[in-house]
Each structure stands twice: as structure tokens, then as C-alpha cells.
Amino acid sequence: MQHDLLIENGTVIDGTGAAPFTADIAVQGGLITAIGRTPGELAGTARETIDARGAWVTPGFIDIHTHYDGQATWDDSFSPSIHHGVTTVVMGNCGVGFAPVRPGREDDLVKLMEGVEDIPGAALHEGIRWNWESFPQYMDALAATPRSLDYLVQVPHDPLRMYVMGERAVAQQAATAEDIDDMRALLREALHAGAAGFSTGRSDNHRTSEGRETPASEASAAELAGIVSAFDGLNHGVVQCVSDFDLLRGAEHFDREFALIEQVARACGRPLSMTWLQRDPGAEQYIAIRDRVEACVAQGLPLYLQTAARGIGVIIGLDASFHPFMGFPGYKEVAHLPLAERAAALREPARKARILGEKSERLAGDGTAIPPLVDLLLARIDMISGRMFPLGPMPDYEPSVMQSFLVRAKQGGISPMAALYDHLAGGDGDHLIYFPIFNYNAGSLDVLGEMLRHPRALAGLSDAGAHVGTVCDASFTTFMLTHWARDRKEGRLAVETVVRMLTQRNADYLGLKDRGTLKVGLRADFNLIDPSELGVGAPRLVADLPAGGKRFLQKATGYRGTWVAGQAVQRDGTVTGARPGTLVRMGH
Numbered sequence: 001m002q003h004d005l006l007i008e009n010g011t012v013i014d015g016t017g018a019a020p021f022t023a024d025i026a027v028q029g030g031l032i033t034a035i036g037r038t039p040g041e042l043a044g045t046a047r048e049t050i051d052a053r054g055a056w057v058t059p060g061f062i063d064i065h066t067h068y069d070g071q072a073t074w075d076d077s078f079s080p081s082i083h084h085g086v087t088t089v090v091m092g093n094c095g096v097g098f099a100p101v102r103p104g105r106e107d108d109l110v111k112l113m114e115g116v117e118d119i120p121g122a123a124l125h126e127g128i129r130w131n132w133e134s135f136p137q138y139m140d141a142l143a144a145t146p147r148s149l150d151y152l153v154q155v156p157h158d159p160l161r162m163y164v165m166g167e168r169a170v171a172q173q174a175a176t177a178e179d180i181d182d183m184r185a186l187l188r189e190a191l192h193a194g195a196a197g198f199s200t201g202r203s204d205n206h207r208t209s210e211g212r213e214t215p216a217s218e219a220s221a222a223e224l225a226g227i228v229s230a231f232d233g234l235n236h237g238v239v240q241c242v243s244d245f246d247l248l249r250g251a252e253h254f255d256r257e258f259a260l261i262e263q264v265a266r267a268c269g270r271p272l273s274m275t276w277l278q279r280d281p282g283a284e285q286y287i288a289i290r291d292r293v294e295a296c297v298a299q300g301l302p303l304y305l306q307t308a309a310r311g312i313g314v315i316i317g318l319d320a321s322f323h324p325f326m327g328f329p330g331y332k333e334v335a336h337l338p339l340a341e342r343a344a345a346l347r348e349p350a351r352k353a354r355i356l357g358e359k360s361e362r363l364a365g366d367g368t369a370i371p372p373l374v375d376l377l378l379a380r381i382d383m384i385s386g387r388m389f390p391l392g393p394m395p396d397y398e399p400s401v402m403q404s405f406l407v408r409a410k411q412g413g414i415s416p417m418a419a420l421y422d423h424l425a426g427g428d429g430d431h432l433i434y435f436p437i438f439n440y441n442a443g444s445l446d447v448l449g450e451m452l453r454h455p456r457a458l459a460g461l462s463d464a465g466a467h468v469g470t471v472c473d474a475s476f477t478t479f480m481l482t483h484w485a486r487d488r489k490e491g492r493l494a495v496e497t498v499v500r501m502l503t504q505r506n507a508d509y510l511g512l513k514d515r516g517t518l519k520v521g522l523r524a525d526f527n528l529i530d531p532s533e534l535g536v537g538a539p540r541l542v543a544d545l546p547a548g549g550k551r552f553l554q555k556a557t558g559y560r561g562t563w564v565a566g567q568a569v570q571r572d573g574t575v576t577g578a579r580p581g582t583l584v585r586m587g588h
């Protein structure tokens with residue numbers, strides 16, 4: 001018995017983009033030790049054999065864009081990613097995170113994460129132990145706990161700036177040459193300890209929970225180029241950047257912003273990826289971004305486009321982070337009731353008539369994006385309800401306008417607000433509404449399909465671990481397989497193309513040479529998937545965060561198992577006790 005495990009007769013989709021083939025895969029000591037393409041070749045050579053007839057065997061998926069920085073300190077299983085075939089996650093994206101931190105200034109980082117990523121501050125306060133100051137100490141603190149999945153950390157710009165510049169960072173003052181030197185030295189120290197890169201956030205939409213712009217959102221080209229010169233002479237590391245390219249300020253600002261990113265890419269010489277969305281307003285901006293990236297790539301700059309799997313938006317529900325009625329006096333009277341009772345109270349005809357006749361009070365500005373979003377929604381509900389859809393037990397992420405609340409209202413001879421109200425007040429109050437804000441301008445995912453086909457596109461933007469009360473896109477890996485490879489009527493992608501995007505392409509971007517494909521000698525990170533059963537479940541709110549905080553969780557069907565370094569971390573949807581995952585220290 002020279003192998004620990006043999007996966008027999010599976011349909012192997014090996015991550016390279018090659019056509020699926022039938023083979024046996026043997027595992028020993030956490031590595032793939034043999035691949036037999038002749039039936040029965042490896043039979044009887046392992047202590048445990050799994051019959052994989054009819055099932056796909058894929059490499060473990062790599063999620064390059066998560067915000068598990070907080071959750072990782074209290075949850076060792078990385079849920080919900082573990083339910084979606086993910087075996088490696090990258091955190092520290094968009095410039096926000098929890099290290100480095102000066103003792104006593106932890107609260108500043110909590111407010112930043114709470115505001116930018118919609119993670120409840122109370123959960124972060126109660127959940128995080130803060131037994132670090134420097135970034136390498138944070139890495140050591142994480143690495144002290146064994147976990148289900150492997151993970152990589154990037155150094156986020158905002159904490160770095162706040163650590164070095166204190167109040168001047170928060171006031172968005174320009175960094176001095178000395179500040180830049182200090183930030184570069186700290187990044188260098190973290191990269192030496194194995195950090196996977198550096199991230200920065202330049203979005204006008206990102207605010208701290210006090211409504212302030214994020215500290216690094218207006219950082220100059222000199223600051224960024226100075227910091228990333230920390231990569232000089234190193235053979236690892238990536239730069240991740242989110243910018244809205246000053247969307248509303250015109251073409252000249254777009255050019256200036258893109259030129260800055262280009263300058264950063266030139267200064268670091270490492271792969272740089274940026275968020276790629278079809279925004280609204282600004283539906284054509286994604287074309288301008290693509291053209292500039294293509295021009296840079298033609299000059300040899302390693303730029304990449306992080307692309308979502310579906311429309312990015314918010315999930316609306318009575319217990320979610322927001323819904324349109326949260327500011328209505330008649331709603332506020334019953335807001336304290338348990339969910340099912342609240343829904344019943346909302347269905348009382350007198351209350352319903354009263355609320356629908358009221359106006360929303362201004363929501364107390366909590367600084368997050370929620371109050372402006374609710375304002376916008378209410379001001380333009382006739383139009384926006386054309387892009388709001390019921391999200392049922394079998395979630396449809398590419399609904400037609402005919403399913404929208406606007407059409408529902410017209411058909412029922414009621415107002416869009418009444419149609420939304422009836423839906424939210426239905427059942428036990430757990431009915432949800434899907435409102436895709438980005439990538440859905442024309443009411444379909446056709447544009448996204450075009451983006452996913454781009455050679456510089458990286459499957460990403462799950463934001464797993466963040467936006468916990470409005471989004472649950474950690475399931476994007478499963479959705480890529482069900483929607484883009486199997487269910488979509490037109491414009492499907494080959495399953496081997498989708499698997500390659502979720503595995504080898506992301507591994508190559510990060511410089512991970514030990515995973516991403518199924519080859520002898522590589523890590524035994526893989527999934528066993530029943531394609532006929534594969535599905536994305538409905539998101540549901542659970543109160544399992546520290547301090548009783550709520551978050552959306554979304555599970556999947558069809559994953560017979562997920563193995564990390566040869567150990568099953570998930571079987572048939574149930575997390576096992578195995579904790580083979582560790583911090584991946586790049587360059588070590």
C-alpha cells in the first residue's frame with residue numbers, strides 16, 4: 001500500500017484548461033503521487049479508495065480576493081468558502097486590515113473595516129485578540145492556529161499609513177519622504193516574512209464607520225511608487241488595487257488615475273490586479289479600463305483585471321443590513337420584534353396602509369454606504385425597482401426584467417413600494433431581494449461574459465468574509481461552474497476554462513508553484529464534485545458572529561469532498577475536524 005488515498009475513475013479537470021479525461025489520482029503524504037490514465041492501473045495500491053465514477057476531480061479553488069482578516073482570528077474553518085471548493089484564500093485586500101497597529105489604536109482599524117467592508121464592529125471588537133503590533137507578528141499570531149484552508153496575507157495600505165503617520169494619515173495629509181521610507185521598510189519586513197503582496201483602496205465609496213474617507217484613498221503616485229519599491233529584488237508578491245477611477249469627475253480624471261496605477265505597476269515590477277466592474281453610472285468605463293490594461297500589457301506590464309462571476313450588489317431583507325422601510329416611522333415601531341412577529345405585524349392592513357402612506361425619516365448617518373444607498377433607492381424607486389428581484393430558495397442571479405418588482409407592481413396594479421413591502425412582509429419575514437448594482441446595466445450578464453473571456457481576467461471579487469449583511473459572493477466558485485459552465489442558455493464557458501480560472505490562473509498570478517493544477521508532485525488540494533448535484537443554495541442570515549452579529553451564509557450541494565494537502569476538510573457539505581491549512585509564506 002504505497003498510497004494514502006486513491007480517487008478512482010474520476011473525470012479529471014486538471015486546471016490547465018485541457019479537456020477533461022478519466023483517470024485515477026493517488027495521494028501520499030499530502031502530495032499527488034501518481035496519476036493513472038489506464039483503467040485499473042493503480043487499483044489496490046492505497047489504504048483508502050474512493051470511487052469517483054461520474055464525478056469531477058478538480059484542483060482546489062484559489063480565492064484571491066477575501067476579507068477574512070478579522071474572521072480568521074476567531075474562525076479556523078473559513079466558512080463559507082470551505083463549502084465552495086476553495087482550498088486557498090488571499091486576505092488583506094483593498095487596503096484594509098488589522099496590522100500593523102499601534103497599541104491603543106485598534107479601534108481605528110475596526111471603524112475602517114466596519115465602514116468599508118460592512119463587518120459589525122462589535123464582532124470585530126469581541127472576536128479579535130490583538131496579540132500583535134507589527135505585520136510579521138500578525139502573521140505569527142495567525143499561523144499559531146491550524147486551519148482548514150491555506151491562506152496568504154497581503155499588507156494593507158491603510159493600517160500601514162496609520163501606523164507610520166498617525167492622525168496625519170487619517171487627515172489624508174501627504175506623506176513626507178520620511179513617511180514613505182518608513183512605510184516601504186515595513187512592507188519590506190512583511191514581504192521578507194512571507195507576505196504575499198500589498199493592497200491599496202482608492203474608492204470614493206469606501207468610508208470608515210464614521211463617514212471619513214479612507215486614509216490612503218488619495219495617496220499620491222510618489223507615495224505609492226515609493227512604498228512598492230519594497231519589492232525590489234524580490235521574486236514574489238503582487239499588488240492589489242481598487243479604484244473607481246474618479247468615475248463622476250470625467251475622462252481627464254480617469255486618465256490621471258490610470259496613469260498613477262500604471263506608475264505603481266512600473267515601480268514595483270510585480271503583477272498588479274485591479275477591480276474590473278461595469279459600474280452604474282459609467283457603464284462604458286470598463287471598456288476604457290480594458291483598453292488601458294491591454295496597452296500596458298503590450299508594453300510588458302503585468303496587469304490583471306479582477307472580475308466577478310455575477311452582478312455585484314446587495315441582498316435586501318428585514319434582518320439584512322438594510323431594506324427600504326427601515327426609516328419609516330410605522331416600521332420603526334415594530335423593528336424590535338422577533339422576525340416572524342415583525343412580518344406578521346407588517347401584514348396588518350392598517351399598519352401596511354400607514355407605512356405606505358408615510359415618508360422615510362432620514363437614517364442616522366452611521367457613516368457607512370447604507371444611508372446614502374437607502375436615500376438613492378427611495379428617491380428613484382420607480383426606476384430602481386426594475387432591477388430588484390425576489391431571491392428565492394433556488395437563487396436566480398440572472399433574472400429577467402419581467403421578474404422585477406417594477407413589472408410585478410405594474411401587473412398587480414400597485415406601486416413598486418407596495419410590491420417590495422408585500423414581498424418582505426411575507427412568510428416568516430425571511431424573504432430576500434436581490435439588487436445587482438454593478439455588471440447588470442442591461443439586465444443580463446452578457447457584458448460580464450465578455451469580461452470573463454478576457455485573457456487578463458482573474459476570477460475574483462468574492463469579498464468573502466466582508467459585507468456580511470448585504471452580500472454573499474463567497475459562492476462565486478460554485479456559481480462559475482453552475483451558471484457559466486452548465487446552466488446559462490447562451491455564451492457558456494467550457495468547464496475546463498472555468499476550472500482553470502479558479503485554479504491555475506490565480507496560482508500563476510500569485511506565483512504559487514505548488515498548487516493550481518493536478519500534477520504528480522504538487523499538493524493534493526482537490527475537489528470531488530458531482531456535477532448533476534452541483535448547486536448554490538439560498539443565502540440565509542445566521543447570527544454566528546462574535547457578539548451575536550449576523551451574517552449571510554450560503555452553502556452548496558454537489559461537493560462530495562474537498563481535500564487540503566491530502567486531508568478531507570469537507571465531506572458532503574459537512575466540515576470535518578481536519579486542520580491541514582497554514583499560512584503560506586511566499587518566498588520561503
Ligand SMILES: [Zn+2]
Nearest residue numbers: 067093094463
Ligand atoms: Zn475587497
